Structures are given as structure tokens and as C-alpha cells.
Amino acid sequence: MLDVKNLAVAFGDIEPLSSVSFSLKRGEILGIVGESGSGKSLTALSIIGLLHLQGGRITRGQITFEGQELTQLAEKDYRKLRGGRIGLITQNPMTSLDPLQKIGSQLDSVIKLHLGFSQAQARERTVELLDSLRIPDAALICERYPHQMSGGMKQRIVIAMALAADPDLLIADEPTTALDVTVQAQIIMLLKKLVKERDLALILITHDMSVVAQTCDKVVVMYAGRAIEQGSVQYIFHGAQHPYTQALIKCIPHGLSKGQKLTGIRGTVPTVKNYPKGCAFHPRCDRAIAICSQQQPALIAASDAVVACHLVGESA
């Protein structure tokens, strides 16, 4: 249903995102993981066509959604997709809703815009939608303002908004980062349930590997603007070959006892302006060899997965 090929994004002269490819079917959950600044959110913005809001543009590649090529799509047609067939769930629910408008009218507007409902019909659907997301007193909530609600509740409203016009694809950009741990679990469960019930496709952008393990079918691991490894969730967690992916998995804390140290990856993600030559991960990689600092590794197809690492190339 969604097919991203060789996507590259530029801001002026710098290219913070290049050669990202993945595809997604209905009912599937794709996780995009990586540290901050690895290009996860840019990928999301490219798909929904809002890159220009941040001053970026797509320079190469194709995004095909249900047979439609999105990179060439006129802005007017794109607007019909946005909110209509592609829903976006943003990172920070605290600031994602217009504080001056009632919850109800913010939801109604999407329904009216995309489904052509009257105000009364739209409100009826809004209330149904909120009910289906287990938001208590839906009719009452519609008359509330965002500041009168908790973060978890607001994120449910944002999800409701993304679902309002019955989309086919949901993009959730770190939907739980700003929430309490207990609420995080609820939201993730909710998303998972929605995908199953409504036969949606979901792109879940996160830096939380344990969330990926619990929810996703497929995973794309991004580093410094590139997809360095991708495959099924089983492959990523049990057969990952890229040292970065392996390191990420090692960082997941499980069953730690008191006093035991958490694992991390030494160093920090390079900024866009000084991506290292060769493999961008080599300065932080424990197993780097000579060629790693010289040449960018190509993506190599290995059974059901794709990986970009010289070590994998050597052994294959």
C-alpha cells in the first residue's frame, strides 16, 4: 500500500536524509527506530507532504501510496490525503491541539472537511469516535478545552483526530515520548488494537526498542539519515547483523537488578553538518575496520532483511 523508494531530503545544501526505502501493507505495523536526529521524523513529514513547513524538500526518490505517486502530487490533492487517508499523530500532545478551541470543534472540522458531513452529523461521529477510544463522557469532553485535560487524554484526542476521516495509513511520530510510562503502554495497546480492528497500516516512529519489540511487524533502523538495517521484527531482535542495531538491542534494560549498570552506546549521533566519511557509525563502532572510514557501505539484501555494513559484506 505504501512504498517508499530511495527517499532523500534536503534543506538548502545539506542532505539530512538519503536512500531510505521501505514498504508497508494494510494491517502491518512498521517501526522506524533511531536516536534523535537520525531522520525518523523527516521520513514521516515526507510521506505526509509537510516537509516544506520546516523548509525542506524531497530531492530524490518515490513515495507511492495506493498506486499514487506522492512526490509529484499537487498541494491541493495532497490536502485531501492529509487527515483524510493519512492520519498523523504527533509527538507532544500537550501542544498539539489548538488551546483556544473546544475539543469537539477541532474534531468536527476534520470530519466536515473530508467526509462532507453537516455539523450535526460530524458531532455525532465525533462522539462515537471518542466513545470507541474509551474516552468517558464523550459529549462532555467535546465542550472542553485542551488545557482542561490530561496528557494521555489529549493524546487520545489527537489519535481520534487522526482517525476521524477513516484513514488507511497512520503515522505516529513518537506518540508516547511525552507521556507517563503507564499511559504509554495504554496508548501503544490502543494503536495496536486500532490497526487490527480497522485494518490500518501504521508507521510507528520511536526510539524505544522495547516498544518496537512489543508492537511492530517490521523495523527500519535509521542512523544519521540512512536506513542502515531493516527486516522483520524477529530478524531485528534475533538476527540483526549491523553493529548499531545490535548495540541498540543491548541497550534495552530488562530484568535489571539494583546496582547493575545500564548499557549505552559510546559517543553521540553526528549532526547533519558533519556526518563522518564512510559509514556514519564507524567512529562509535567497536568492530570498525579500515574500509569503514573510507567507503559508505551499500545496502545488502540478506535473506529477509537488508543491511548496510562492510562486516556483513565481508562474510557474505
Place this chain on the structure above:
Amino acid sequence: MLIPVSIAISMVVFMIVHLLPGDPIDNLLRIGSSPEDRALMVAKYGLDQPLFTQYFLWMGAMFQGDFGQAIVLRRPVIDLIGQNLPYSLVLGGLAFAFSSIVGMLLGTVSAVVKNPILERFVRGFILLGSTVPGFWLALLLILAFSVTLGWFPVSGAKNWQSLVLPVLTIGFGGVALVARVTRVALQDAMREDFVMLLHAKGLSPGVILIKHLIPHALLPVVTILALRIGWILGGAVTVEFVFGRPGLGSLLIRAIGQRDYPVVQGCLLMLALAVMIGTLIGDLAQASLDPRVRENKS
């Protein structure tokens, strides 16, 4: 809040006026009057009493709605104000409307349209408008449009044409101020997180601007406009005088010249009242726009 502020203002007003050198009696005495005549006059208007007593006498009368009697003009102060206030209200009201509407339009255009030439023009205009003093602009406009072109009368208040230049003069600074605040407020609103989600909903940029960004930008603009209400009446003081229009400002300037204490006090209190009413209106408008403000109040 309004009452203690009013009392404080009345004290300040009274003190400022009475600390001015000279007194109104000089304007009343005929040339060649004797010191005895003068003493008699001073006693007649109660100016020989301690300032403290004078203040309480004045305030006592004020509480009963009595603004006192003009010493030089020999008429009730309330009549003088009543006669002049409408002129000031019309001028101030028009100048206020002019600066609000044009300022908001200009600010919105300059925030939305990305055109370097327009941008520079608007910024230059804002700089000029915020720095050029009203009385000087008034003289410039009179020179250009009244003396040279003859489009509008030089002075007076006979017809609507005589309003044009004063409104422009007072409104000009306001336009610049409102445009600047609107521009910055809109640009801030555009950077808010929720704007991304509005786009993601599929709304068009026009709808986002009108239904979401402008209401946000209005919050600071309304605050500034409310402060302007008093400011415009005060700013009208010199402009009315330059254009020779009747009004609170002209009355005030003449009364200061003659040290006509009750008139000066009455006029200044009216201006202070306008500032307070402006602030009140601003708070109310803010509450009607922003649910978060409403909640803090109740």
C-alpha cells in the same frame, strides 16, 4: 482595583497641578489691582487654605459628581468637559479604528507574504511610525495636504474633512505599533506545535490562518489595543491643539496655561479614567478570546 487606583490618581493629579508655579488669580485680576484685591480673590476660591484641605474639599465634591467651578472660565467644569469630550471621542474613536484595522491588515500581510521588498517597506514604515512624534507629523501633513494641496482644512472642526488629518496623525503611530505586534504574534503562532497538526488535518493555509493563527495573534494585539485607548486620548492632546480642534486636549492645554486648577484636574481625571476603562476592556476581551484566561478569573 478600580477604586484605589482612582484615588491614587486623584492625589497625583491634584498635587501636580498645584505644584505648578503661578495661580489662576493672575488671570482674573485687572491690571493695576492691589495686593488686597488679590488676597480677596485668593480667599474667595479657597486657595488660601492648606493644600490638604483643598484636596479633601475637591474630592468630597467629586464624590458627589461635582467637578467644581472653572476659576478663569467661570463655568462648571462638568459643562466644559461635556462640551469638549464628544470631539475627542470622535477623533479618538476614528483614530483607534484606523490604527487597529490598518495595523492588523498590514501586520498580517507582512507576516504571511514572503516578499523581501514588501518586508522592507513594512519594516521601514513600522520604524517611522513608532518614532515620528505626533505634533511634528501633524505640521508636516498640514503643510503637504492643507497648505500646498489644499485638500483638507488647516484647522477647525466644522466638517468631516477636518477630521482626516488629525485621525491620520494620531493613527499613524498606532498603525505602526499594531502592525508590529500583529506581525510578531502571527509569526510566533506559526511556530506553535499545533500548526503542524492543523496542516496534517488537511486544512488549507487560508483556513489555518483565519480560524487558528489570527485568534492566537489577537491575544497580544488586544492587550496593546486596550492600552492604546487611553494613550490615543492622551496623544490627541497635542494633536488637537496643533489642528485647533475643540476637545479635551485643547481644553486641557488652555487650562494649564491659565492655571485653572479645577479644569486641569477634571481633564486629567477623565484621561486617567479612559486609561483604566481601556485596561478593563482589554482584560475582558482577553478573557473572551482565551479559555485559559477565563478559567484563572473564576
